[in-house]
Amino acid sequence: MRLIQNMTTIAEYAAPECSVPNRVIKIAVIGGSGVGKTALVVRFLTRRFIGDYERNAGNLYSREVQVDGEQVTIQVQDTPGVEMTDNSINLPDHVTCSIQWADAVVLVYSTTDRRSFDLIEQLHQQIVRTGGASMPPVILLANKADLLHLRCVDPQQGPVLAAALGCSFYEVSASEDYSQVHKAFHRLCCQLAKQQPPAPAPPANSAEKRRSPLIPRPKSPNMQDLKRRFKQALSAKVRTATSV
Numbered sequence: 001m002r003l004i005q006n007m008t009t010i011a012e013y014a015a016p017e018c019s020v021p022n023r024v025i026k027i028a029v030i031g032g033s034g035v036g037k038t039a040l041v042v043r044f045l046t047r048r049f050i051g052d053y054e055r056n057a058g059n060l061y062s063r064e065v066q067v068d069g070e071q072v073t074i075q076v077q078d079t080p081g082v083e084m085t086d087n088s089i090n091l092p093d094h095v096t097c098s099i100q101w102a103d104a105v106v107l108v109y110s111t112t113d114r115r116s117f118d119l120i121e122q123l124h125q126q127i128v129r130t131g132g133a134s135m136p137p138v139i140l141l142a143n144k145a146d147l148l149h150l151r152c153v154d155p156q157q158g159p160v161l162a163a164a165l166g167c168s169f170y171e172v173s174a175s176e177d178y179s180q181v182h183k184a185f186h187r188l189c190c191q192l193a194k195q196q197p198p199a200p201a202p203p204a205n206s207a208e209k210r211r212s213p214l215i216p217r218p219k220s221p222n223m224q225d226l227k228r229r230f231k232q233a234l235s236a237k238v239r240t241a242t243s244v
């Protein structure tokens with residue numbers, strides 16, 4: 001629990017409040033239990049791999065990153081592991097809500113867990129059903145590539161499944177290889193940033209805009225103005241005096 005709290009703090013610290021809102025990219029990470037969802041999210045956002053995590057109840061992480069030269073806020077929703085029972089999946093409400101909320105979905109299985117691989121097709125169907133016409137982009141990650149001796153999903157099976165589902169595929173290791181994890185998430189962020197319109201530009205001078213009343217404030221007279229008015233008044237007085 002302590003670890004999770006610390007990491008949430010890191011995430012909150014990494015996304016301070018800012019007067020000009022960034023563009024926000026929302027990603028949901030979904031997959032079977034123990035496939036390394038939390039490890040991948042934390043690795044991407046903090047570069048660190050921490051071996052032991054609490055069973056995940058669904059933490060939201062947030063961080064500001066540069067995507068194609070633009071500062072964007074990435075929100076990553078880690079979700080509870082999905083279980084398979086009697087060939088059907090038991091999808092927690094949290095997972096369904098996360099799919100609805102997300103701009104993109106990262107599907108994860110572990111190369112050491114055949115059941116987690118078998119889940120992927122059904123999870124993808126669920127995304128298609130939930131997304132409807134606005135189906136979010138999906139990428140497929142095969143995690144724990146470092147555990148070669150425990151592998152039980154063939155290296156070719158991941159790319160074949162990804163091609164059938166129409167999504168990009170990455171074989172990664174949250175524990176051993178930051179660069180591949182970063183590449184997968186970063187490419188997805190770039191794809192989303194291209195699809196979404198940029199955040200509206202702030203007014204040229206927002207403080208001035210806030211101050212400006214409905215009726216324009218009269219300009220304060222400058223010295224030349226005052227002299228001119230003084231001369232006008234003086235000559236009017238002289239005219240009145242000579243005419244009396």
Ligand SMILES: Nc1nc2c(ncn2[C@@H]2O[C@H](COP(=O)(O)OP(=O)(O)OP(=O)(O)O)[C@@H](O)[C@H]2O)c(=O)[nH]1
Pocket residue numbers: 032033034035036037038039040050051052053054055056057079080081082143144145146147172173174175176
């Ligand atoms: N060797 C190795 N272990 C990993 C890797 N990724 C995660 N693990 C380990 O796998 C275990 C489960 O990782 P988590 O990140 O908690 O997995 P999860 O999918 O979030 O788990 P749930 O929240 O229970 O569904 C932990 O002991 C991690 O240290 C990896 O790439 N390689």
